Amino acid sequence: MPQVEDGRPRTDSFSLDVVLVRIGQFGKLQILIYILICIPILLNSFQAVSYIFVASTVVxxxxxxxxxxxxxxxxxxxxxxxxxxxxxxxxxxxxxxxxxxxxxxxxxxxxxxxxxxxxxxxxxxxxDKEVTISNDFDIFCSDEWKLAMVGTINNVGMFIGIPLGGYFADRYGRKNILAIFGFLSAVTGVAQCFTTDFFTFMFFGLLTNLFGSSIYSIVFVLGLEMVSPKLQLIGCTIMTIVYAIGQTVFGLVAKYFLNWRLIQMIFFIPALFQIFFLFIIPESARWLLSQGEEDRAVKVVQKLAKSNNRKLSQPTLDKLVLTYRYKLEESNEGKFPIKETFQILFWRIVNCCLCWFTNVLLYYGLNVNMVLLGGNKYDNFMLVSLIEIPGILLPFWTMNRFGRRYSLFGFMILSGICIAATVFVRSELFYVQVALLLLGKMSVGASFQVLYFFTSEIFPTNVRNSLLSFCSMVGRLGSMVAPQTPVMAKYHESAPAILFSACALLSGFLAFLFPETNDTVLPSTLKEAEKIGQKKELEADAEIQLLKTIS
Known part of the structure; x- marks a missing residue:
């Protein structure tokens, strides 16, 4: 029974997390939904790095x-x-x-x-027989600056699209924006495959990345909100591994299908079917409750319970609805309190943005510099993508054992040390340098996994997607700097490594300024988000104790 204060249920005593534990934390329908929402991740994973092969110079x-x-x-x-x-x-x-x-x-x-x-x-x-936009549009020699512009324009599209998608997902629903933006990204991507000149290609590339850049963060939040805290780490780890597999598949496709039009069609045509997500997958019950759409939320919960052969009594559903209704009333917030969140959690957001900038800079900077090493560029790319998988699995063990802050600190520091060590390794020891860079990339992948999870846990439900997208947008500044780091090496051979390691070490120590979110439920309101990490609140949290008892 929920605890009562002044005739009202305690706001932390009967949340959706408790209901999810009772009806089955990861039942048949939830597994099916996870499989379905991993498809957009697989098909979308290549967009941020497609220019590496699509716009590369043909020898x-x-x-x-x-x-x-x-x-x-x-x-x-x-x-x-x-x-x-x-x-x-x-x-x-x-x-x-x-x-x-x-x-x-x-x-x-x-x-x-x-x-x-x-x-x-x-x-x-x-x-070679390779066909990129270089030899398709006759972009050679003095015109090759156009090829570098492709990556820049892609990032401009992402810079605009990530916060836009996050905002719409918080205002109009995770499922709706996932389906619509995924479909629009596929339509513009297919249209790009039929372009016959450079500037039309760039226009459709801008639109494709504008619509497609927020897909991963929307799916991540949707998957996070669908299961109870105990299984959130497992679910989100699966999604991140799918992303790394998607990039590896892209490298494999690019290696054997040497025409840029065919490569993109292989990914974009199946993505057109994302529009059917409007009718196939349910909306996030957590988001529906935060918006006061109680009837729709109850139907989603009942559907999940039915798929697991569980039943929920009407009084149980009433308590769930009342709990969230009172949470919204007590918090005195609107349905989208973005301004208040920036005022109250300003320094948390600033620190989060800095961590995102560093992680994105290292992630794409190491990608670019590793692909430029000797050997087959396709094999190099697949190796850099595959090394992320052990990096993704590491947080699965460290986050629950040591907490989010210590995990983020440890992975960022390890990455900084590995990259800094390459400065002191002689150029003749090529494989030692490669090993250190791969270890650094693996650590960055692990840090990225923690950061995605962390960012989703420290902000309230009604602005969670917006702030995750905002931090990711700031991180895109790092992806704009990353392609320029090989130019830095012309002035000083170790300049990229010094930049990467300095940023990693700084962000690692700043991780201690975040509140610890291990063993806490997702905050539904700004008031709950503000209290995250306060020891007394954590110890007094009846919901956590109830979750542990039930599970």
Whole structure:
């Protein structure tokens, strides 16, 4: 029975978490919903990094009219006489030696000057069969700045779309925005595959990322709100692993389907079916209760109970509804108290934004720098993606054992130390550097998992998606800086590592300023969010004790 104060149920004594434990914390319907909402994660995971392959430069050289024939290949016996080499030993993509003596064999060493160099003509010879927008839209040499712009425009779309999606998800429902934004992202993505010029491609790329960038955070929050605290970590770990698998699949698809249009169609066409989520999956009962939509919330809870062969009495449902009704009344909040949240939790939000910036900077910065290492770029990308999986599993053990704060601190510090150590490793020890960077990337993946979870736990339900999206938006500044870090290395070889490690160490120590959320329920109101971490409140929390007793 719920505890009573002044004729009203205690606001912490009969929440949705208690009901979820009673009807089955992870029953058949919840498992089915988790499988369904993991599909958008799988299909959406490639968007943030698609430019790595879609907009990459195709290896090419100048065509030498004096020597090349219709069946000529990238490497020919006379190539060293005709084309200069770059510092790394590769052939220059855009320049050739000047042909000087027409009376000699046109492909002999004496037929070319080794000092006068001229730009290529419009005809090029390609090494591979790969088709990116570079050779599809004739973007070569002096125009290659356009390729770098693709990643920038993608991030601009994400910068706008992440908070927009979060805001709409908090105002109009998780399920609705997941279905609509996922469908619109797929439509614009398919349209992009049929573009025939660079600027139309960029326009649809902007729209695709604007709609698609908030999909992961919406799914994450929806999955978090669907189960009780005991199983939230398991559910969200599954979703994060699916994201890493999705990126690995993208690398595999890009390796064997060498046409950028086909690669994107493979992911975008199935994503069109996300519109049916409007009719297939239920809305978050937790969100419905926070919006005062009690009848719809009760129907969702009853549906979950029925799928687990459990029954809930009408008095039980009435107590659940009354508990949330009184919570909203006592908190004296509107349905969307974003302004009040910024005022009361300002420094928590600032610290959260800084942690997001650091994690995104390291996550994408290490991706970019690892892919640029020697070897096959597709294999490098898949290796960097797969190393995230052990990093994702680590928090599954540490978060409950040591808490959120210590886990975030530990992973960020470990990442900073590993990256800093690469500064002191000689360049000849290539595999030691790679091992340290991979360990650093694994630690960043673990930190990211904790941070996603942490951010979802320290803000109230009615603004949870908005603030998660806001912090993620600020983090996107890190993804804009990340592609520029290889340029920093031209001025100082260790500059990227110094930047990454400094940010990681700073954010690691600032993690101690967060309240600890381990073994607490998700706050429904701003008042509850403000009290997170206060020891007396935690010890007096009757709901936690009730959850432990039931489970």
């Amino acid at each position: 090419h050289r100048c065509q030498i009219p004096e020597c090349d024939k219709p069946n000529s290949t990238y490497q020919e016996s006379w190539i060293d006489f005709a084309i200069p080499k770059k510092l790394n030993g590769d052939l220059d993509n855009c320049r050739r030696y000047v042909s000087v003596n027409k009376n000699l064999d046109p492909c002999s060493a004496d037929a070319f000057h080794q000092s006068p160099i001229e730009e290529c003509g419009t005809d090029l010879i390609f090494r």
